[in-house]
Amino acid sequence: MRLHIGSGPHHLDGWVNIDRDPHPGVDQVLDVTTGFPFENVAFIFAEHFIEHLHYADAASLFRECRRALRDDGVLRLSTPNLDWVWASHYRRVLTEEQQVLGAFGINRAFRGWGHQFLYNWGTLSATLRAAGFAEVVRCSYGESEHPELRGLESHEQNPDFDSLSHILIVEAWGRGGTAPGYLAEPLEWYLRDTSLS
Numbered sequence: 001m002r003l004h005i006g007s008g009p010h011h012l013d014g015w016v017n018i019d020r021d022p023h024p025g026v027d028q029v030l031d032v033t034t035g036f037p038f039e040n041v042a043f044i045f046a047e048h049f050i051e052h053l054h055y056a057d058a059a060s061l062f063r064e065c066r067r068a069l070r071d072d073g074v075l076r077l078s079t080p081n082l083d084w085v086w087a088s089h090y091r092r093v094l095t096e097e098q099q100v101l102g103a104f105g106i107n108r109a110f111r112g113w114g115h116q117f118l119y120n121w122g123t124l125s126a127t128l129r130a131a132g133f134a135e136v137v138r139c140s141y142g143e144s145e146h147p148e149l150r151g152l153e154s155h156e157q158n159p160d161f162d163s164l165s166h167i168l169i170v171e172a173w174g175r176g177g178t179a180p181g182y183l184a185e186p187l188e189w190y191l192r193d194t195s196l197s
């Protein structure tokens with residue numbers, strides 16, 4: 001079984017397309033932050049979805065993905081790259097006009113389209129390891145060692161900026177992953193000060 005979560009109207013043949021809203025092409029209407037009625041899942045894919053969840057909901061969804069995946073199952077995620085957003089929208093030395101552009105641009109990236117949390121590589125990989133995934137790797141757009149996970153991304157690709165990719169694509173698998181020690185304190189500050197725990 002393969003799950004495509006937060007699918008929206010983007011139906012993938014051969015996958016169970018799941019969304020909270022009954023878009024055309026959705027096979028199962030489900031709020032995935034409440035858990036899945038699935039197990040022994042081979043692959044889970046989500047594109048431009050996790051940034052729409054509060055951090056704590058995404059962290060709990062990753063644990064649920066780990067539970068639902070079979071031992072050799074793989075989770076593939078595609079999400080905007082915070083490092084690209086920061087570098088491409090904001091520079092320290094700015095004219096006042098550029099400051100205005102930067103301030104609106106970066107706030108739009110954080111708050112627009114229903115975004116709740118943007119990830120960079122370190123934060124996403126730490127969160128996936130905290131959810132129990134032993135291995136987390138970065139992937140290129142449309143590419144994977146697993147034929148079933150190739151060619152799935154459909155979103156536009158903006159040009160790289162300072163060698164940073166616009167989209168962060170990762171695959172996670174294996175069991176026994178643990179949170180790196182540097183995750184706990186910033187996460188505690190974040191949850192405390194955003195009241196989102």
Ligand SMILES: C[S@@+](CC[C@H](N)C(=O)[O-])C[C@H]1O[C@@H](n2cnc3c(N)ncnc32)[C@H](O)[C@@H]1O
Pocket residue numbers: 005006007008009010018019020021030031032033046047048049052155
């Ligand atoms: C930006 S859209 C992405 C749709 C599709 N993956 C794409 O790339 O075009 C995010 C989708 O996530 C869905 N969504 C948001 N929160 C959800 C939740 N808790 N459970 C399931 N779907 C959710 C929304 O309804 C929406 O269709």
